[in-house]
Amino acid sequence: MLAAPPELARFNDLLADLAERLKPAIVHVRVRREAPTSEEGQEPQERRASGSGFIIDSEGVIVTNAHVVEDVNTAQVRLFDGRRFTGKVIGRDSRVDLALLRLDGVKGLPTLALADSNRVRVGEFVLALGHPFGLEHTVSFGIVSRKGAPLTVAAPGFDFIQTDAAINPGNSGGPLVNMAGQVIGVNSMAARNGSIGFAIPSNVVKMLTPQLIAKGQVEWGWLGVSITEVGDDDVPRLKLRDSRGVLIRSVMPGEPADQGGVRPNDVIVALDGSPLDGPRDLQRVVASTPVGKKIRVTVLRDGREQQLDVTIGRYKATEERK
Structure with missing residues (x-):
């Protein structure tokens, strides 16, 4: 054997x-939950x-x-x-x-x-x-x-x-x-x-x-922007040197990014001095930043670097925003 x-x-x-x-x-x-009743007057059924x-x-x-x-x-x-x-x-x-x-x-x-x-x-x-x-x-x-x-x-x-x-x-x-x-x-x-x-x-x-x-x-951090990657065709259009950073597609009125001066077609390249590789970096950093904290946002606008101070807001579910 x-x-x-x-x-x-x-x-x-x-x-x-x-x-x-x-x-x-x-x-x-x-856990035990009550199932919704299917007929009027019927006793709620328990689900486990x-x-x-x-x-x-x-x-x-x-x-x-x-x-x-x-x-x-x-x-x-x-x-x-x-x-x-x-x-x-x-x-x-x-x-x-x-x-x-x-x-x-x-x-x-x-x-x-x-x-x-x-x-x-x-x-x-x-x-x-x-x-x-x-x-x-x-x-x-x-x-x-x-x-x-x-x-x-x-x-x-x-x-x-x-x-x-x-x-x-x-x-x-x-x-x-x-x-x-x-x-x-x-x-x-x-x-x-x-x-x-x-x-x-x-x-x-x-x-x-x-x-x-x-x-x-x-309490998840929130900017109130729609973002995407910087595409090759965006580089000449926005007077950029390369495709690094995160492109702002739109800014929600009245939300933290809007109040801090972020504008559509801005390209965010760093948060508090830390470079961003892409949209997921931005999402992760913002989501994990304490609500109410002011951060320095480095953007490229018309090919020029600008520094903006933005106070992180609190993420709200869609139903809370209605």
Whole structure:
């Protein structure tokens, strides 16, 4: 009988030991919602949904997806040891599909550490953990397939980590971890065939968690402009030297950019002295800048550089602007 090479056997043990070590910090999240009635006078029907989460604070702060706890204020949380708690939704943001739960009256819970997702490398091994299909704790293995995967469901400028580790229904909100046992992302969604999954980078979680805990929501920065890349034909038309920067297509009246003097056909090349490579850079920097902060915007207008001071506003959903 042929035996597995020692290196493969050791790697197998490493994965199994790692998965076992992480299990205590993974939770199962269940919610109950009332379904809309289809006939007048009919009693509302209850719908149940489930997802996953993981503990980041020993006193009961849990990370999950916003869509898992959509339209509810509480959720039933089952810990690895079988204990059940009612978790309160203390913050959520649908733009990046992130939410936080808190369990009251608990201490000393096992936690997972958040890694620096900027250091993640394409090709490195990862584990996706959670409770898919409402099952007990499961683990899937894969690699980081891509960094910086832009998705229309994400906040503009923020990218997802793409993986081939299986992320099935119910895995949403569980952690994507590296071989050091640190969380590099929050499992959020998968392609319909299940072959591609996406996770919210851990650095985005780090950035948003303080606001979610303190305010219950995220105040995204906002300029109020429509933007695009600088095209080759724009260079001579706008008297530019090259195609670097971000072209302003239009400016919303009364919004921060308008008040700060930004005009259509301006090309923004830097914010607070930091150069911009393209539209996604601008979107990411503006979105993550604190509301009310004044920033120096460097623009090219008619081929000449100008400095404008713009105070960042608060992003409002479309329905809030009506």
